[in-house]
Amino acid sequence: MGKLSIKMKHLYPSMGKAERQVADWVEANPGKIISLSIVELAEQCGCSEATIVRFSKRLGMSGFQELKISLAAEGGGTPVSTHIVSGDSPFQIYEKVCNDMFLSLEKTKQILSADALQKASDALCGAGKIALFGLGNSASIAADGAHKFLRAGLQAVAYSDNHMQVIAASHLKKGDVALAISHSGSSKDIVEALKLAKEHGATTIAITNNGKSPILKPADIVLFTAAEETEHNILGLTSRLTQLSIIDALYFSIVYTRSQEALESIAETEKSLQSKKY
Amino acid sequence: MGKLSIKMKHLYPSMGKAERQVADWVEANPGKIISLSIVELAEQCGCSEATIVRFSKRLGMSGFQELKISLAAEGGGTPVSTHIVSGDSPFQIYEKVCNDMFLSLEKTKQILSADALQKASDALCGAGKIALFGLGNSASIAADGAHKFLRAGLQAVAYSDNHMQVIAASHLKKGDVALAISHSGSSKDIVEALKLAKEHGATTIAITNNGKSPILKPADIVLFTAAEETEHNILGLTSRLTQLSIIDALYFSIVYTRSQEALESIAETEKSLQSKKY
DNA sequence: CTGCAAATGAAAATTATTTTCAAAATGGAA
DNA sequence: TTCCATTTTGAAAATAATTTTCATTTGCAG
Numbered sequence: 094m095g096k097l098s099i100k101m102k103h104l105y106p107s108m109g110k111a112e113r114q115v116a117d118w119v120e121a122n123p124g125k126i127i128s129l130s131i132v133e134l135a136e137q138c139g140c141s142e143a144t145i146v147r148f149s150k151r152l153g154m155s156g157f158q159e160l161k162i163s164l165a166a167e168g169g170g171t172p173v174s175t176h177i178v179s180g181d182s183p184f185q186i187y188e189k190v191c192n193d194m195f196l197s198l199e200k201t202k203q204i205l206s207a208d209a210l211q212k213a214s215d216a217l218c219g220a221g222k223i224a225l226f227g228l229g230n231s232a233s234i235a236a237d238g239a240h241k242f243l244r245a246g247l248q249a250v251a252y253s254d255n256h257m258q259v260i261a262a263s264h265l266k267k268g269d270v271a272l273a274i275s276h277s278g279s280s281k282d283i284v285e286a287l288k289l290a291k292e293h294g295a296t297t298i299a300i301t302n303n304g305k306s307p308i309l310k311p312a313d314i315v316l317f318t319a320a321e322e323t324e325h326n327i328l329g330l331t332s333r334l335t336q337l338s339i340i341d342a343l344y345f346s347i348v349y350t351r352s353q354e355a356l357e358s359i360a361e362t363e364k365s366l367q368s369k370k371y
Numbered sequence: 372m373g374k375l376s377i378k379m380k381h382l383y384p385s386m387g388k389a390e391r392q393v394a395d396w397v398e399a400n401p402g403k404i405i406s407l408s409i410v411e412l413a414e415q416c417g418c419s420e421a422t423i424v425r426f427s428k429r430l431g432m433s434g435f436q437e438l439k440i441s442l443a444a445e446g447g448g449t450p451v452s453t454h455i456v457s458g459d460s461p462f463q464i465y466e467k468v469c470n471d472m473f474l475s476l477e478k479t480k481q482i483l484s485a486d487a488l489q490k491a492s493d494a495l496c497g498a499g500k501i502a503l504f505g506l507g508n509s510a511s512i513a514a515d516g517a518h519k520f521l522r523a524g525l526q527a528v529a530y531s532d533n534h535m536q537v538i539a540a541s542h543l544k545k546g547d548v549a550l551a552i553s554h555s556g557s558s559k560d561i562v563e564a565l566k567l568a569k570e571h572g573a574t575t576i577a578i579t580n581n582g583k584s585p586i587l588k589p590a591d592i593v594l595f596t597a598a599e600e601t602e603h604n605i606l607g608l609t610s611r612l613t614q615l616s617i618i619d620a621l622y623f624s625i626v627y628t629r630s631q632e633a634l635e636s637i638a639e640t641e642k643s644l645q646s647k648k649y
Numbered sequence: 650c651t652g653c654a655a656a657t658g659a660a661a662a663t664t665a666t667t668t669t670c671a672a673a674a675t676g677g678a679a
Numbered sequence: 680t681t682c683c684a685t686t687t688t689g690a691a692a693a694t695a696a697t698t699t700t701c702a703t704t705t706g707c708a709g
Binding site: 145 | 665666668
């Protein structure tokens, strides 16, 4: 409920009959107003256009135009549809799939902790060995992450076999990093592997969508995704997408951090060489 | 980083000089536009009102009015940046990675043929066997597609080995479908496999980013992606993302077309995975 | 250079919004 | 109730904003 709704309620007693009709309609049809002209709205409310203008001015606006803008800015915006219905054309489905992706990324951006991301990046940059764990849908993300980190010059390996995960985890030690990816955060094997990694002294990072899952306990750093939980997200589409977006960001963070380090290292070397010169 | 900024960036190359001036001004003065009339904006941009209207329509709005409302709904609109620079925090990098994804998806939506998508969906729904071909980066997408189509109750197998691809292709027959995924569209082995599949009577589908590539010839149906070609797209991030979005849309098309059967199949699979969780 | 197609701006046409003003409703006092 | 003052309202005029049309310009391939 925006500021305008509150104002409307507050000023309701001071309105006349016609203006109240407007207030009622606006309250009953949130967001709909922004796509109507003053004439259409007047018709909807059963009053004259002049009344609409007066109503707008009562709310502190300069006119109807400004009211519409204000309402739109408050979030009465056009809702993006992600709901696929029987009868949608493949292209319509494509659009909705995209919308789903948009929303998930946007939402993830909202809840992702900048601090956790920074910590994860730091841990990875300074890591000895990096082990990535993922099963099922998340296995490909783990593999993708390993591939990228490797390219960035880190020692990263992905394990998508639960036996291998346990073995790899038990061989980690202080200074190493274990990165587990699990949408639900409750995949038994993954939680087990991360726990083991932590016990052996590795820094543990989890990428998960679930704020209340067993994986949070053994994780030093948690990166939350916010995949849209629509009825048709069973296969974890958006979940994978958001996981991927985080992996990518980490990859670039690593690349840019390390290049920075490399530059400093070069400068350092130069400086220490200065003393050797006249 | 609203959708409109992204769209604006995407459509910028297709604009004329005057329209670009509008785009530039809007980008440079985020949020300011909503308090201006079309006449004032035209003056600011040094163009005619007609150009403003054309600009609005290019962005998919019905006119200037709607553009203002949409911009207001987006909350002013910070300009989109995808250019990662040294010194960006991991979170800033994350935002830029997301923007890159947004842009690629938006662009793909623009160029993807609704007709081709429909045809592809139809072919897959009525297919006997489905063979998916991908190499390198695209291999994982092919595997993903096979996984989904399988879940939807279709007989799909992915081949990421060029020998196996040829063998599989030669075993296809009329009524079967071969789906090749290749960003460049010029991977010899993939083109060969698709050609072979076509020769054996299968319906052939290609997903590619390249409008002038050898893969177009043996393909009955072509689905174009439009991955952003930014300086940091070396690993084919966005290419994979857009391919994935198409696969997803196809998957849902199939699911909804064959709804009853497929939904049951999904439920069955889910049930059998439950035992793997806490 | 020439002709064509795309892009543009001026002005006309349309539409939306605001103001004005007279009529209708409201409400208190005789 | 009836009257008058006040408020509220809608019709229509006035204004402003937006959209469309169309002639002109621009850019470009042949």
